[in-house]
Amino acid sequence: MDAREAAMLALNACQRQGGWSDGALKKQLSAAELSGRDAALATQLCFGVLQNQMLLDFYLAKFSNIPLKRMEGKVVQTLRLGAYQMLFLTRIPHSAAVNSAVALVKAHCKNPRAAGMVNGILRSMERSLQNMPVIPQGDPVAYLSTLYSHPEWLVKEFILSLGEEETAQLLAADNSQPPTAVMVNTTRTTAETLKAMLEADHVEAELHPWLENCLLLSRTGDLERMEAFQQGLFYVQDPASRLSVLAAGAKPGMRVLDCCAAPGGKSFAAAIAMENQGEIVSCDLHPHKKKLIQAGADRLGLTIITPKTADGKVFRPEWERAFDLVLVDAPCSGLGVIRKKPDIRYKDPAPLADLPAVQLDILRNAARYVRPGGTLMYSTCTLLYRENGEVVETFLAENKSYKAETFTLTGPVGPIQSGSVTLWPHRHGTDGFFISKMRREEA
C-alpha cells in the first residue's frame, strides 16, 4: 500500500463512519506499515483534503458531468486527492497525481467506467490550472465558505464575532499546520536539556517565543517512541491549554479539583506548576478514561493526581467548599481546534445546541466545591459565544458570591481585566480557546 491509497482509505473511513480523521488515519497508517516518508505524505494528503474539501468539490463539480453526490465514496475521495495534489502540492508532477488516481480507482472501485471518468475530470482540471473557475463573490458568507472550506453556518457565527476581514484571517489560520507544541515536565528536566535530547534524536525543537517551558517541534515522526517521551520529560499540549492553568494560579500544596479531566492535560499542567506537591482529584464522566489519566500521570511521575469517575453535574457533598481551585474544562463543540482536527468543521451543528445547558450545569455544580476565597476556572476549546461568555455571564448573574477575577498572561495575551479571554489562532497563534477566572467571596 502506498501513501495515496492509505490516505484515500482513511478519508473514506472518516466520511463513512463519521470518525475523527486522526483516529481513522492512525488506524490506516499502522495497517499500511508505511515508511516514515510515506506516512508523512499520507498525513499531509488527508489533512490537506479535509482542510480544502469544499473548495476541491466546487472545482471538481465544474469539470464533471455527474454530480459528486452520485459517485461512489472512494471515487469522490480519489478525485479530491488528485485535485488537491495538483492545486496545492508543487513537488508532485500533475501527471503522477492523475495516473495514481486512475490506478487507485481501478483497484478499489466497482464501476468499470469510474477510472475513465476520473481520468477525464482530472485531465480537464489539469488543462485549466492557469484559468480555474472563479468563486462567486456576491455573498460574502458563501464566498468565504467555499474559499476556506468551512460550512456557511460556522462562517456566519465567526462573522458575527469578528467581521468579514478578520473571519477570513481566522479561516486561513484554521487551514494552516501548527508545529507540535510540547510542555516540559519541569519536575524532571529543563527546557534546554529536553531540547538537546530531542535534537540528538533528529527532531527540530525551538523554544516557544513567549511561553516558558514550551518547545515547538517539527520533523517529529512518532513522538511516543522517543526516549524523552518514555522517560516522561514532556507531554503534548497546545499553549492555550497551559495558559488556562497558568491563569488559574495553581501553587504547590493546593487542593485542586479538575472536573472534566480526561485525557489529563490540565491536571498535568497543574501538577507540574504545583511541583508535584498538594493534591489533584481528576474526574471524568467516562469510566474508561480514568486509565488514560492514570497512565499519563504515571509516565510523567505526577503522584499527586488521583483519577476518579464522576459526573460533573452531580453534587458530591463530601467535596463541598473543599478545594482551593476547581477547573471546569467543559465538553464543548471543539471549534477552536480545527487546525488539528480539520474534520470538526463538518460536524452536524444540531447536537451542539445542547452544550451550553450541560456546560452551565457542570459549572453551577463545580462552584459548590470551591472554598470561600478559592478560584473557579471555566474553559473550552471552542469559539462560540454561547458556549463561552454567555455561560459565564449567566453563571455570574445567578451566583452573587462569585466575581470575575483579573489575571495576566505572558506574550501577546497580557492583562485580562474582565477575567475572561478568547484566544484565537490568527491573533495568538494558539488553538482557539476560552478562559474565564472567577473568585468565590470569603465567607
Ligand SMILES: C[S@@+](CC[C@H](N)C(=O)[O-])C[C@H]1O[C@@H](n2cnc3c(N)ncnc32)[C@H](O)[C@@H]1O
Ligand atoms: C475538553 S475535554 C477535557 C480535556 C482535559 N481537561 C485536558 O486538558 O486534557 C472534556 C472532557 O469532559 C468529559 N465530560 C463530558 N461530560 C462530562 C460530565 N458530565 N462530567 C464530567 N466529565 C464530563 C469528557 O469525557 C471529556 O473528556
